[in-house]
Amino acid sequence: MPAGSPTPWSYFFIRLLFKFVLKIFYGTIVVENAQVIPPKGKPCIVCANHSNSLTDALLLVTAIPSKSRNLLRLTAKSTQFGKKTFTSWLIESAGTVPIKRRQDHPNGDGDNSAVMQHLIEALECGDAVCLFPEGMSRYHPTIAPLKTGVARLVSDVLSRNRYNPDFEVFVQTCSITYMYVAHLSHPRFCVMTSSRHRQHFRSDVLVTFHEPLRFTPMDNPELLAPIDYEEIRALTAKMHQQISLGTLDAPSWRMTRNAKLAARIYAPLGTTMSLGDYVRVVRTFLEAFKLAERSICENQSGSEGEVVNNENREGAMREDEKIRQLGEDLKAYQDQLARYGIKDDRIRRPLPTHVILYRIVVRLAWSGFLFTISLPGLLLWLPVFLTTFVAVSRFKRTGPIWDTWDEIAQYKLIYGLLSGLCVWGGATLLTLPDAIAAFRAFAMLWTLLRMGQNRIWELHAVREQLHKRVMDMAVNTLGLPPDPETYFARTGGKEKGRVRGRWASKAKYFSVRRRRKRDWNETLRLYDQVDYPEDEY
Template sequence: MPGPRTGSSTPYSYILIRLLFRFVLKIFYGSIVVEGQANIPKTGRPCIVTSNHSNSLTDALVLVTAIPPVDRNMLRLTAKATQFGQRSFTSWLIEAAGTVPVKRRKDYADGITVDNTDVMEKLMEALELGDAVCLFPEGLSRYHPTIAPLKTGVARLISDVLTRNRNDPDFEISLLNCSITYMHRQHFRSDVLVSFHPPMTFSSKTHPELLAPIDYKHIRQVTAQMYEQISSGTIDAPSWDVVRLGKLAARIYAPLGTRMRLGDHVRVVRAFIEAFKAFEGHTDASDDDEKRPELPELRLDLSKYQDQLTHWGLTDERVRRPTISRPLIFARMVLRFVWAWCLFTLSLPGLVLWTPVFLTTFYAVHNFKKASLDSLLHGCLTDSDPSRLGKPIFDTWDEIAQYKLIYGLMSGLVVWLGLSLVTFPFSAITFMLVPALMWMALRWLEDAVSAFRAFTAHLRLLLVGKSTLRAMQVQRKELYPRIMDFAVNAIGLPDNPEVYFTRRGGKEKGRVQGGWEFGTRYFSIKRRRKRDWEETLLYDVASLDLLDYPNEE
């Protein structure tokens, strides 16, 4: 009888990497909200962690930092074999974390046999020790609004490891499916939702149909269950247009900003998307159209309203509020501008320290995009990665966050440690002062940008003119009861969202209760109180509509 499984010991390099990227992820993303941590099996229980894969290496780093060390001592990662053995920080990072290389047929020339037998053997041995293994069943990272069909490799791995341990009645393996939702995956100070679903548990006693010899339909059934769980916790749409409409409908239905939990916001958006996507590409009447004849027309009217908002650079929140007088608009503009200038001046000393970081990441991303564009235009490889050949330019955007994180971390460490060395014998003071000053400068910059954004929003109200603004308000007033009726009677959402969602659940980052706390949270040192989960540092909701939804045609 085998003894209790304790899992592999955690390498020091893995501990260092986890600490580094917990730090850099908290800086790059405004908040990373984790749901369902109680569903994570403890160390010593064989576990496969799977997730959707839309943000390259960043997905793995988010999972590593989202799983508490008290629950799992480490998460064994996998990555494509072409990322190993390179003279780059990324390659060192992947290898130092104990990542297992996986060969993909698309990464090798025709005629080369891809053999992952050794890889599967290592993964099964890790599972038998009680480790957790991370796999991305889509098989590749992609910048698309929909989840790709899942490969069957995870289900086959479960079958193989169960067959190897069929004589051990106590051997169980858990499949922990996770959904990662980036509000805007590559933009600074955006937000991330990580949702762990209840694990699926397999053993030779409960699932004898997965033991060899196996009928392949059972492999497909497990894969289908995985897809259902993963897609249920994130935004999965057939096109970017459906994503735009789903987010707009959710904002009209529940204009709560961060008083609504991030998880609730994502689920409301997803509810509208699930209803809309059934009609994606449909121009003729169908059975669904007969059941909900108002939906195609509602989608069309929402699209027209969204086009108006994008054209004028306005958000739905600005249109929803009653029109205010021009003198009051001018007064608010002056106040916002002065406040923005004061905060920006206050943050200038720290921004000097941030400048090398911003310039380095900008240069790295610019070169990356240029290389991707050259590959697209000339049909030749510029980065020795055959998987990029023939991909549309926006399909390389899944790696932008990875470049920003890695180059930002490297340049930030150089600034921090370099100043500590240069200021000797006061290095101990500088070592503590530099990160504190950089963090406060970032917080003041966030407030300054927010104030200036409010200034430009009021300026747009003046430029739009009263007649156009009134026409848009009429559009919204006509849409609102239709959205509410559809949300409540067709989708089954609560009929009083502003009461239901503000009272629902406990506190989390970004969500506040009570007027005093809602106002004072703006000045929090830890995190600025956002007005909308779609908000980032440098872009508002209106501009993100243009930046994040590429034209796939």
């Protein structure tokens, strides 16, 4: 039985480096179900959605435990190789295999037969190889139709080993979800919040592994050559279904925003739930909104002479319309929050004017004190911020905005590594996050003071009505638990959101450990601007 290729010494170093870079760049990385990954020596193809270029591969390398696999053979577009850049060195040092894409070789020099032969031989040795079946990194609210390359690779390796009764190959699907900031928009911008901010510092990432698909020549003769291409399409569709089940897959950013706001109202700020539970709750609402809109569109596009044949269908149509209308009302409520630049939790529990004034004084004084003592560390960060800003700005001018976003995370990852090596120090790490959090709280309280009590209570009344409708939909339609704050605290396991332990949960305002991040959506950004249209995909 093959044991897989031995782990080269350089791979140990690269893996540690990847972990360090990702730890600096992202706030929390949660890996689910790593125990289902096939063990060493089992041929395995790891495939995931691909919304963040180089970072997706880095996450998979670090998420797969070293005790499970010796190494993960990566693949990347051939244009990333042979350059005198740090990114190119990282890719080549990790043993990555170059893939020629048609769009990169319009002259027809895009033959990957030698590459596929190399991957087949790696699988026969018991290695794990990584492929992204979308075929390219893309930042859209929905997963692209998968290419058939993974299914064809499974067919080829099975066909080569058709007379080996012990041969088996696994397809390990994985879903990667990049979380996004809270529902804040700068009042001077007309902006759109997206569902996955892969390029922003300190956002959160969920990596979910699914039950692997197992194939053998004996159990899967339909995949042996000569093969019916419909079998390839069926396997690809099954992979697509598994991957989409673990992430947020929507036809538009608008629908994703509505689902996330519904989840925030259902399980409000402070609910101790794991990142995986949070994503699954959002996805439950998202699927309901998708199904309702799809059903309404199908009914509207149906023939006018079609007769409604029973009361059940009429009831389903009314339910779909109710869900669709809830989405529209959630959007209107979110637009009002964005207009004032406040969060839903500020409306959920309105503060009287005298409490707002008291807290303004406390937050302003506390943030001023912390900024003062963290100034030496902050000065060390300024060159990094300026260099990153200039480098990214110049890179954006090299191509259309929708295309250059795909590589921005790589630039920031590299500068994040440099910043971590240069400014890793006590003053900034201990005080700056709390200083900024205190100032953000002051700015939020000042906004509430300017809004006035009448407007706050008007929005509170709107939210109360939305809360009743969201809970009715969650409990009676979607089957979610009626007491999320109690339920997820009991079932969330070891990882329960941002607040860990009794001491941290009681330290309300002056806790370095807490960092004032109690919600999976909270990321250090004062506004949110995304350069993607509101098109349906």
